[in-house]
Amino acid sequence: DAGVTQSPTHLIKTRGQHVTLRCSPISGHKSVSWYQQVLGQGPQFIFQYYEKEERGRGNFPDRFSARQFPNYSSELNVNALLLGDSALYLCASSLDPAGGREQFFGPGTRLTVL
Amino acid sequence: QQQVKQSPQSLIVQKGGISIINCAYENTAFDYFPWYQQFPGKGPALLIAIRPDVSEKKEGRFTISFNKSAKQFSLHIMDSQPGDSATYFCAASTGNNRKLIWGLGTSLAVNP
Numbered sequence: 001d002a003g004v005t006q007s008p009t010h011l012i013k014t015r016g017q018h019v020t021l022r023c024s025p026i027s028g029h030k031s032v033s034w035y036q037q038v039l040g041q042g043p044q045f046i047f048q049y050y051e052k053e054e055r056g057r058g059n060f061p062d063r064f065s066a067r068q069f070p071n072y073s074s075e076l077n078v079n080a081l082l083l084g085d086s087a088l089y090l091c092a093s094s095l096d097p098a099g100g101r102e103q104f105f106g107p108g109t110r111l112t113v114l
Numbered sequence: 115q116q117q118v119k120q121s122p123q124s125l126i127v128q129k130g131g132i133s134i135i136n137c138a139y140e141n142t143a144f145d146y147f148p149w150y151q152q153f154p155g156k157g158p159a160l161l162i163a164i165r166p167d168v169s170e171k172k173e174g175r176f177t178i179s180f181n182k183s184a185k186q187f188s189l190h191i192m193d194s195q196p197g198d199s200a201t202y203f204c205a206a207s208t209g210n211n212r213k214l215i216w217g218l219g220t221s222l223a224v225n226p
Binding site: 004033035040041042043044045048056058088090092101102103104105106107108110 | 157158159
């Protein structure tokens with residue numbers, strides 16, 4: 001079975017631009033979470049989606065938005081990019097709330113903002 | 115405020131030795147405590163997880179010890195191997211909320 005997949009692998013943008021990151025969860029998983037991991041730190045929670053609805057939001061500005069599609073894949077959008085948005089963006093999938101608690105992570109998208 | 119405090123920041127162990135990483139938490143509502151392993155340029159991979167009704171869980175060379183009264187949990191890696199060299203993160207979450215709160219990570223180097 002394929003694990004969590006993310007695209008693109010790497011991305012270079014300039015300040016002020018917009019970026020869209022994509023994630024496909026493990027087959028059968030209906031919940032997707034997004035995390036930002038700055039170099040040398042642990043991941044920080046951005047969003048959780050389940051059944052196309054936002055179930056949780058971390059302490060990130062409104063420039064960050066996300067959505068989940070009927071096939072449970074997800075997009076993370078970041079507007080008006082800042083230098084500080086440079087990070088590894090991780091997507092994690094998990095079963096529905098009645099299922100397991102484990103989250104499985106994709107390889108991440110490395111975003112560099114110049 | 116760091117809700118999950120992890121130590122040490124870095125650790126060097128000889129091959130065959132025991133690696134021990136510790137985490138402490140404040141929020142008594144946490145009820146799920148996973149450990150993740152991360153290699154450079156990769157996403158975190160779930161190693162082992164524990165719930166507070168169990169004091170110890172072992173999977174292969176990896177053991178979690180959990181002390182509910184002290185609000186501490188630790189990862190023990192027995193017979194450490196050079197391939198174990200990676201960054202290890204402890205995390206915690208509560209209820210059905212999938213939001214994981216992470217420690218700052220421990221960089222482990224196992225010398226051959």
